[in-house]
Amino acid sequence: MSNFEMKKPKYQTMSTLKNKLEEKILAHRPRTKRLAKEYGDVVIDQVHARQVVGGMRGIKCLISDISYLDPYEGIRYRGYTLPEVFELLPKPEGAEMPYVEGLYWLLLTGEIPTRDEVEELILDMNNRRIIPKYVWDVIDSFPSESHPMAILSAAVMSLERESLFNIKYRQGVPKTEYWRSTFEDATNLLAKIPLIGAYIYNKLYQPGKGHRFPDPSLDMGANFAYMMGKDKPYDDVSRMYFIIHADHEAGNVSAHTGHLIASSLSDVYYAVSGMINGLAGPLHGLANQEVLRWLLKLKEKYGNQVPPKDVLRQYVWDTLNAGQVIPGYGHAVLRRTDPRYTVQREFSLKHFPDDPLFQYVSALYEVVPEVLKEHGKAKNPWPNVDAQSGVVQWYYGVREYDFYTVLFAIGRSIGVLSNIIWDRALMYPIERPKSITTDMLEEMVGIKKVEEQV
Numbered sequence: 001m002s003n004f005e006m007k008k009p010k011y012q013t014m015s016t017l018k019n020k021l022e023e024k025i026l027a028h029r030p031r032t033k034r035l036a037k038e039y040g041d042v043v044i045d046q047v048h049a050r051q052v053v054g055g056m057r058g059i060k061c062l063i064s065d066i067s068y069l070d071p072y073e074g075i076r077y078r079g080y081t082l083p084e085v086f087e088l089l090p091k092p093e094g095a096e097m098p099y100v101e102g103l104y105w106l107l108l109t110g111e112i113p114t115r116d117e118v119e120e121l122i123l124d125m126n127n128r129r130i131i132p133k134y135v136w137d138v139i140d141s142f143p144s145e146s147h148p149m150a151i152l153s154a155a156v157m158s159l160e161r162e163s164l165f166n167i168k169y170r171q172g173v174p175k176t177e178y179w180r181s182t183f184e185d186a187t188n189l190l191a192k193i194p195l196i197g198a199y200i201y202n203k204l205y206q207p208g209k210g211h212r213f214p215d216p217s218l219d220m221g222a223n224f225a226y227m228m229g230k231d232k233p234y235d236d237v238s239r240m241y242f243i244i245h246a247d248h249e250a251g252n253v254s255a256h257t258g259h260l261i262a263s264s265l266s267d268v269y270y271a272v273s274g275m276i277n278g279l280a281g282p283l284h285g286l287a288n289q290e291v292l293r294w295l296l297k298l299k300e301k302y303g304n305q306v307p308p309k310d311v312l313r314q315y316v317w318d319t320l321n322a323g324q325v326i327p328g329y330g331h332a333v334l335r336r337t338d339p340r341y342t343v344q345r346e347f348s349l350k351h352f353p354d355d356p357l358f359q360y361v362s363a364l365y366e367v368v369p370e371v372l373k374e375h376g377k378a379k380n381p382w383p384n385v386d387a388q389s390g391v392v393q394w395y396y397g398v399r400e401y402d403f404y405t406v407l408f409a410i411g412r413s414i415g416v417l418s419n420i421i422w423d424r425a426l427m428y429p430i431e432r433p434k435s436i437t438t439d440m441l442e443e444m445v446g447i448k449k450v451e452e453q454v
């Protein structure tokens with residue numbers, strides 16, 4: 001199952017990636033400085049009262065150069081659409097999906113890496129896969145009924161004592177250099193987190209099988225499949241999954257939490273553990289498990305034969321009438337079908353078009369948007385990434401749907417870690433927006449004045 005032939009390292013300690021990153025950072029810093037110094041007073045957005053009571057929706061108040069989310073087009077990583085990313089990044093021999101490590105390179109540098117560059121990074125990351133025993137002990141100490149996201153968060157948190165950034169900070173390195181140790185921490189954590197995920201899976205769902213050690217000849221996606229005990233094409237499924245979940249600009253709960261925590265100079269272990277906690281909510285990453293739960297309930301009733309449209313419509317309406325959301329549909333920013341949904345749909349159409357659960361997902365795609373439009377609440381009636389992701393996992397034998405958000409978290413850590421390295425590089429300050437009281441807001445919008453006049 002080896003996709004990546006072990007080669008002798010061609011490069012020495014300061015990796016090509018870190019060198020390239022340094023170049024990019026030095027070139028970028030004057031832009032940030034200039035914006036703050038010379039253009040700091042330019043108004044770029046207005047805040048409406050509805051945004052203050054409405055979860056700050058749409059307020060332009062964060063910077064991320066890693067990715068940008070257009071409401072109609074979907075996500076672009078460093079300017080590249082998902083189809084472009086899948087086409088341009090180097091792939092393992094014979095694989096359908098690119099190396100995940102190549103995406104890390106792209107997100108950090110803005111450049112598509114060459115095959116040699118990715119292979120060097122893979123070697124570097126494979127050398128960082130050693131996990132201290134106490135992390136396994138932390139995982140093993142959890143009861144088997146614990147949610148895997150809680151275990152993942154605790155396991156990442158326990159690794160905090162390995163932070164190089166903390167050592168450097170205590171040694172008093174200057175602020176301009178913080179990004180270097182942050183890069184080391186981030187790359188260490190990124191190399192380790194898939195192993196932790198696979199260990200959690202084995203502990204919770206395959207306890208008799210024992211834990212597989214990583215195979216140093218395999219890239220991130222293939223090694224994850226190997227450690228999970230899943231055959232091809234689960235290596236490609238993992239690569240696809242980690243890549244599409246990596247980033248979704250900076251304002252979503254997981255990305256923003258990671259950035260917020262890191263802004264106080266907490267290290268990446270604190271930040272990613274917090275990111276995982278934010279992702280574990282059903283309105284965000286946990287929606288992928290909720291989709292499967294919702295689909296299986298429907299399938300239990302009707303079996304492998306998808307029922308007619310009116311039955312599906314009624315099922316959707318029953319969910320809405322019970323005051324619940326339709327999981328996997330809607331989005332705070334997107335206003336069209338999520339391209340992450342489309343990538344997975346195309347993969348499913350190619351590999352398992354006749355799978356009954358996929359048939360349900362396809363049939364619901366034709367029904368849910370209509371119903372949500374009639375319902376009249378959701379601003380976006382179209383499916384998001386989570387409407388499709390569980391079905392792919394299910395088909396390839398990962399049927400313990402509580403685990404799906406762990407897969408999302410492994411992917412999301414690529415973007416969050418890349419953002420944190422750049423946050424440190426550009427020396428963004430501690431985040432501190434202003435809150436006001438309800439009284440103040442009422443006064444600002446004029447409610448007080450109107451009441452006084454009455």
Ligand code: CMX
Pocket residue numbers: 252282283284285286287320324325326327328329330331332333377378379380384385386
């Ligand atoms: N089903 C039913 N109602 C929905 C809905 C859905 N899928 N999506 C939105 N709505 C409702 C909202 O609950 C809200 O109702 P209230 O006015 O009663 O509060 C109203 O429509 C307006 O919401 P919105 O502005 O369209 O959406 P938000 O930005 O507030 O929320 C999201 C976005 C994703 C939380 C919401 O669409 C949702 O709950 N979807 C289902 C859960 C889901 O799939 N989450 C995963 C999103 C992707 C990810 O982060 O992984």
